[in-house]
Amino acid sequence: MLRLGALGRFFGLMLGASMVPVWAQSGIYTCTDSRGRKITSDRPIIECIDREQKELNPSGTIRRTVDPSFTAHEQAEREELAKQRAAEEARVREERRRDRALLVRYPTIEVHVKERAEAIAQIDAVIAAAKKRTDELNQQKGQIDAEYEFYKKDPTKAPNSLKRQRDDNDRSRVIQAKFISDQDGEKARVNARFDEELVKLKELWGAQAAARAAAAAPAKK
Template identity: 40%
Template sequence: MRPSVSRRLLFRPSALVALAGPLLLTCGATAWAQTKPSPSGIYTCTTPDGRRLTSDRPIAECQSREQRVLNSDGSVRKTVPPAMSPEEQAAAEQRRRIEEVQRAAQQDAMRRDRNLLQRFADEPTHQRARESALDDIRQAMQQSEKRLKELAIERKPMMDEAEFYKGKRLPLKLQHQLDTNDAAADAQRQSIDNQKSEMVRVNKLYDDELARLKRLWAGAAPGSLDKPPAPASR
C-alpha cells in the first residue's frame, strides 16, 4: 500500500524545515520582545527594610527613597529623588510662587527702564517733560487764583450792604449770597492747595525718574536697579 501524500510530506526533511520555520520565528520574536529593555529604563532602589527592588517603572515601595534609572548596560541614566512630603510640597509651591513674582517684577522693571530710555535720551529732554507737566498745574493754579480774586471783588458790595445791618440779622437773600461766595472761595483755596500738592508729587516723580535715568545712561542694564520683592509673610 502506498503511503498517503500527507505521510510522505511528514517524513521529508524539507517539509519539516518548512513547517518549523514560522514557529521558530514566532518564538524568537517573543523571546526578543521579552528581553528588550524598557524604553523608560530600569528602576532600582533599596527599600527602608533593606530589600533591593527592580522594575521597568517607578517603584511604589520606594516613593520615599531615591531611585536610580539604569540603561540596559547597567549604567545610570538618571536619579529620581524621593517624593516630597505635603509640607515639602507646600514649601516648594511657595518658592515657586515667589520666583514667579520676582520674574514678573524683573520683566516689568526691564520694560519700564527701556521705555524711559526710549522717551528720554538725555537730561534736557527729561527737564522739558517735567516743565510741560508742571505748566498744566501752574495754569490750573492761576485760574483758581484768578477766580479767588473775582470772588473777593464780588464779595465787597455784599459786605458794604451788610454794614447797614450791623448788629441785626441779615436779609435771607444777602446771607445766601455771602454764604455762596464763601463756599466758592473755600473751594478755590482747596483747589490751590491740591495743585500745590500735585506739584510736589510731580516733581518727586521726575526726581526719582531722573535719578534712575542717570544710572541707566551710565550703563546700568534695564531691570537691574530694583531689589526683588520680599516674600510675603504668612
C-alpha cells in the first residue's frame, strides 16, 4: 500500500503536470512496475511511484528521468543502506591495503620466519636480563636473612637500615616477577600475531603463485 507522504508527492507531480500548457504536455511516461509489466501513460504512473520513470519526447527519446517518491522513513532507510554499503566498501579497501602491505613486508615464508625469530629473541633477551636481576635479588635476600639471624630472638632490635634493605628487596623481587610475567605474555601475543599473519600469508602467497602460473601458461604453448 502506498504511504500518504508518497501519494502526496505523486499527486503534487500530477498537479504540476496538469498546470503545464496543453501544447507542452506532449511527453509520454514509461516504466516497468513491480510485476514486470511495462506501462506507458501520458501522465506520471502511480504504479511506478516507488521506482524510476522516464518521460519521453514524441520522437521516443528520453526527455527526463523522474526519480521515485520516498517518504521520510523510506529515505532514511535508503541513506542507512548507503552508509552500510560505504562502510563495507571501505572495509574491503582497507583489507586489501593491509594484504598488499603484508606481501611487501613478507614476500616469502623465510622472511616471515626470520622476523618472528628476531622479535622473540629480543623478548627473550629482556626476560634473561630480568631473571639475572632476580637471581641477584635472591642472593641479596639470602645475605639480609643471614644478618637477621642475629636478631632472631628479638627482630625489633634489627637496625632500620636492615629493615629498609629487606623491604626494598621484597618490592624489587615482586616488580621483577611481574615484569617477567608481562614479558611472557608479550611473547605469547607476538607468537599469536605471527601465527595469524602466517595463515593469511599462505593464502596470499598461494593466490600469487596461481596468478603467476596463469600468466605463464600461454607462453608455454
